Amino acid sequence: MKKAILYLNQFFGQVGGEDMADHTPEIREGLVGPAMELDKQLGDDIQVTHTIICGDNFMGSRQEEAIDMIKGFLKDKEVDFFFAGPAFRAGRYGAACGHAGRAAQKMFPEAVVITSMDEENPGVEMFRKDMFIFKGGASAAAMRNDLKAMAQFAQKLAKGEEITTAKDEGYFGRGKRKQFFLNPPVPATERVIDMLLKKLNGEPFETELPVPVTDLVPVAPPVAPEKLSEATIAIVTSGGIVPVGNPDRIQSASATKWGKYDVSGMDDLKAGEYQTIHAGFDPMAANADPDVIVPLDAMRQYEKEGKIKEMYKYFYSTVGTGTTQKEAARMGAEIAAELKEAGVDGVLLVAT
Amino acid sequence: MKLELGNFFVKDIVFGAETAYKDGVLTINKEEALEVVREDEHITEADLVIVKPGDMVRIVPVKEAIEPRYRVGGGPVFPGVTGDLMQTGNGRTLALKNMSVLAVGKHWGGFQDGLIDMGGEGAKYTYFSQLMNVCLVADTDELKEQREQQKKNHALRWGGMRLAEYLGKTVAEQSPDEVETYELAPVTKRTADEEKLPKVVMVLQPQSQMEESGYNDLVYGWDSNRMLPTFMHPNEVLDGCIISGSFMPCSSKWATYDFQNYPMIKRLYQEHGKTVNFLGVIMSNLNVALEQKERAALFVASMAKNLGADAAIVAEEGYGNPDADYTLCLVALENEGIKTVGLSNECTGRDGASQPLVSMDEKADAMVSTGNVSEMIELPPMPVVIGELEALARDGMSGGWDNDAILGSSVREDGSIIMENNAMFCGDQVVGWSTKTMVEY
Amino acid sequence: MLMANLIPVATSVGVNKMVPTISIPYPLGDPSTPLDEQYKLRYHRVGVALDALTADISEPTLFKTKI
Numbered sequence: 088m089k090k091a092i093l094y095l096n097q098f099f100g101q102v103g104g105e106d107m108a109d110h111t112p113e114i115r116e117g118l119v120g121p122a123m124e125l126d127k128q129l130g131d132d133i134q135v136t137h138t139i140i141c142g143d144n145f146m147g148s149r150q151e152e153a154i155d156m157i158k159g160f161l162k163d164k165e166v167d168f169f170f171a172g173p174a175f176r177a178g179r180y181g182a183a184c185g186h187a188g189r190a191a192q193k194m195f196p197e198a199v200v201i202t203s204m205d206e207e208n209p210g211v212e213m214f215r216k217d218m219f220i221f222k223g224g225a226s227a228a229a230m231r232n233d234l235k236a237m238a239q240f241a242q243k244l245a246k247g248e249e250i251t252t253a254k255d256e257g258y259f260g261r262g263k264r265k266q267f268f269l270n271p272p273v274p275a276t277e278r279v280i281d282m283l284l285k286k287l288n289g290e291p292f293e294t295e296l297p298v299p300v301t302d303l304v305p306v307a308p309p310v311a312p313e314k315l316s317e318a319t320i321a322i323v324t325s326g327g328i329v330p331v332g333n334p335d336r337i338q339s340a341s342a343t344k345w346g347k348y349d350v351s352g353m354d355d356l357k358a359g360e361y362q363t364i365h366a367g368f369d370p371m372a373a374n375a376d377p378d379v380i381v382p383l384d385a386m387r388q389y390e391k392e393g394k395i396k397e398m399y400k401y402f403y404s405t406v407g408t409g410t411t412q413k414e415a416a417r418m419g420a421e422i423a424a425e426l427k428e429a430g431v432d433g434v435l436l437v438a439t
Numbered sequence: 440m441k442l443e444l445g446n447f448f449v450k451d452i453v454f455g456a457e458t459a460y461k462d463g464v465l466t467i468n469k470e471e472a473l474e475v476v477r478e479d480e481h482i483t484e485a486d487l488v489i490v491k492p493g494d495m496v497r498i499v500p501v502k503e504a505i506e507p508r509y510r511v512g513g514g515p516v517f518p519g520v521t522g523d524l525m526q527t528g529n530g531r532t533l534a535l536k537n538m539s540v541l542a543v544g545k546h547w548g549g550f551q552d553g554l555i556d557m558g559g560e561g562a563k564y565t566y567f568s569q570l571m572n573v574c575l576v577a578d579t580d581e582l583k584e585q586r587e588q589q590k591k592n593h594a595l596r597w598g599g600m601r602l603a604e605y606l607g608k609t610v611a612e613q614s615p616d617e618v619e620t621y622e623l624a625p626v627t628k629r630t631a632d633e634e635k636l637p638k639v640v641m642v643l644q645p646q647s648q649m650e651e652s653g654y655n656d657l658v659y660g661w662d663s664n665r666m667l668p669t670f671m672h673p674n675e676v677l678d679g680c681i682i683s684g685s686f687m688p689c690s691s692k693w694a695t696y697d698f699q700n701y702p703m704i705k706r707l708y709q710e711h712g713k714t715v716n717f718l719g720v721i722m723s724n725l726n727v728a729l730e731q732k733e734r735a736a737l738f739v740a741s742m743a744k745n746l747g748a749d750a751a752i753v754a755e756e757g758y759g760n761p762d763a764d765y766t767l768c769l770v771a772l773e774n775e776g777i778k779t780v781g782l783s784n785e786c787t788g789r790d791g792a793s794q795p796l797v798s799m800d801e802k803a804d805a806m807v808s809t810g811n812v813s814e815m816i817e818l819p820p821m822p823v824v825i826g827e828l829e830a831l832a833r834d835g836m837s838g839g840w841d842n843d844a845i846l847g848s849s850v851r852e853d854g855s856i857i858m859e860n861n862a863m864f865c866g867d868q869v870v871g872w873s874t875k876t877m878v879e880y
Numbered sequence: 881m882l883m884a885n886l887i888p889v890a891t892s893v894g895v896n897k898m899v900p901t902i903s904i905p906y907p908l909g910d911p912s913t914p915l916d917e918q919y920k921l922r923y924h925r926v927g928v929a930l931d932a933l934t935a936d937i938s939e940p941t942l943f944k945t946k947i
Contacts, residue, residue, distance in 0.1 A: 411788030
């Protein structure tokens with residue numbers, strides 16, 4: 088039998104209303120409030136063992152403390168499923184379910200975290216990539232239905248059944264796009280014609296690839312213009328320039344590794360000593376003169392002229408074809424940490 | 440232009456004393472066929488193997504697929520490539536259906552090569568498992584590229600084309616089981632009824648990203664990297680004016696067979712005169728510099744606009760940086776008020792969480808998606824391997840690897856494999872066959 | 881500070897400071913031109929990138945190059 092824990096706020100945990108929203112997190116053995124219905128819906132395969140109750144304001148204003156306490160509660164528990172809510176359209180509650188769920192997931196990477204919210208709950212956008220958030224009702228009138236949807240999904244997973252798409256299962260997409268064989272098998276030609284005719288006729292149509300919103304990155308503070316001559320500048324590239332022989336065995340596509348190469352005492356990168364191992368473009372030019380990707384010669388000239396103090400002694404390199412954003416972000420963070428540690432003031436990223 | 444494709448439905452392929460086609464059975468004199476292949480002295484070893492749907496056979500590294508054909512009245516099947524230049528798309532061409540010629544490396548694979556399972560659970564990942572295939576398994580003396588990840592595969596690809604022409608000749612004097620007719624009048628001479636319908640162009644972006652010759656798709660023998668978008672009759676494409684290249688990760692690739700049978704073009708023909716007025720094909724390309732990408736999009740949009748197109752379909756042979764060409768083209772057409780639908784695959788990573796195309800724009804609001812190049816695929820061993828299984832791990836095939844820290848090698852000791860969809864031969868079937876889509880989990 | 885040819889890709893992933901390069905396979909030197917011209921172009925564009933590090937910007941910015 089699989090074990091589950093349910094997270095509730097002070098209201099659904101039957102502690103009290105808004106006046107009890109500062110309620111300190113607590114864990115109770117057994118079933119409180121909606122936990123009873125959930126346990127019933129889960130049937131014989133999954134048992135709800137505990138209920139966690141936390142005031143919405145406590146989670147809102149003393150989040151770190153609340154999370155630490157919840158982690159403490161969970162430490163010695165068995166958790167196959169972690170449920171939270173349903174939170175309906177309650178914004179604070181939705182966010183609290185998300186924070187609690189995320190903490191539980193971190194502690195129990197194999198556990199399944201399931202909650203439910205109305206689509207206008209801000210918690211949906213905050214946490215949809217981190218857990219299964221089912222499309223729930225706007226108010227507590229939907230309690231039974233929402234619990235049922237959460238429970239049915241959990242049962243399906245407990246039985247080892249394969250899940251279909253977010254849309255079919257009824258949860259908000261987690262931003263993971265995978266290929267799917269259509270059944271019945273509708274070839275792309277039919278789908279194109281259907282979409283084209285609808286678009287021509289001004290009828291509603293659904294793209295198979297919705298364009299996601301761009302992630303904005305905060306602008307890094309500039310190097311003060313008068314300080315550029317005192318700055319150490321590093322070069323990082325996704326163009327796959329490495330010493331011939333590729334000592335770090337960086338992959339030519341879908342890279343998960345990066346390397347750093349000491350260029351102290353060199354005035355440029357020589358053909359035959361450095362090469363590109365990037366499989367996504369014609370390597371001829373970069374192999375003939377690796378400076379077209381890592382411009383060491385130009386950087387040395389700017390050192391001589393005093394425009395910059397120096398080029399950092401290592402350049403960093405990986406391959407940017409087929410590389411997942413997640414791996415790229417991890418490698419970027421690792422390289423950035425080293426450069427910060429080394430006191431590098433600025434970075435030129437050369438992409439291919 | 441009027442093209443008649445005379446189809447012969449091949450029911451069986453066997454080896455025998457005389458290369459001939461009779462009552463649906465294609466008989467091949469192996470030695471004679473191999474002599475045709477060996478006309479190129481760079482072929483050092485060659486063999487032919489026949490495989491059929493359902494056979495428990497794994498074929499790797501596959502470099503090319505070609506439909507055997509014969510041009511009635513003379514002339515090469517691929518003008519400018521296997522013979523002199525002439526216009527394609529007019530007249531009659533005979534085709535051996537239900538089959539293809541596959542060019543397979545006896546040992547060496549590369550970035551652009553793919554894998555086909557003819558049976559078992561892996562069969563669904565490629566179109567070519569549904570066909571009977573004559574595998575030309577060969578080695579060459581192209582030593583310069585033998586250990587290179589990027590291969591032109593010239594001797595094998597051209598050997599495959601010669602073999603396809605040789606087999607096509609068997610039906611030269613016979614009458615086909617079926618004749619498909621493809622006819623479109625010049626765009627200014629359409630009938631009044633056709634004129635009333637919305638005008639549609641099909642924009643093709645074949646792979647052309649290598650600056651060195653020998654890797655790119657060829658249009659009438661011309662390197663598609665060295666051309667600007669141009670207007671063509673769809674029949675030219677269906678009748679051998681373009682051959683596949685040797686560069687893109689394989690699931691994104693369009694084989695020569697794909698061009699000869701281009702399903703999206705054939706589907707537009709079906710709609711022509713009913714729901715749309717199919718103007719023709721704008722043959723664009725894919726580039727390696729932003730300015731080139733922008734210039735190509737500009738030419739496509741101008742041509743579509745001046746042809747009076749109301750709608751367009753854009754298909755991209757590739758992923759990664761060519762997504763920029765794709766998106767630029769979709770946006771340029773939309774900016775002209777031309778209602779556009781995109782047709783391509785995605786790269787969302789093994790975890791599915793990466794941005795689907797490297798460049799996206801909200802104006803590209805209608806796209807059909809045919810697969811994820813980086814989807815992980817694990818398949819059990821196959822009793823028979825044609826080619827060399829180790830190529831998947833050893834030779835830098837785009838969906839294979841030799842030493843992943845967690846997953847180990849793509850090829851395991853028992854012959855089972857783990858790979859990305861990237862290495863499935865023409866697996867994403869962007870030309871239109873794909874019954875895959877992309878969904879969010 | 882990103883030096884890249886595919887500016888639409890860079891803007892699509894939210895890069896803030898960008899200097900264009902001339903192509904994907906050879907961002908900083910066209911092999912069909914003489915070596916000294918390749919170097920001139922590389923020197924110029926790296927210089928623009930170094931200056932861009934000092935620019936105080938509030939939104940994604942593409943820095944102009946002359947060569």
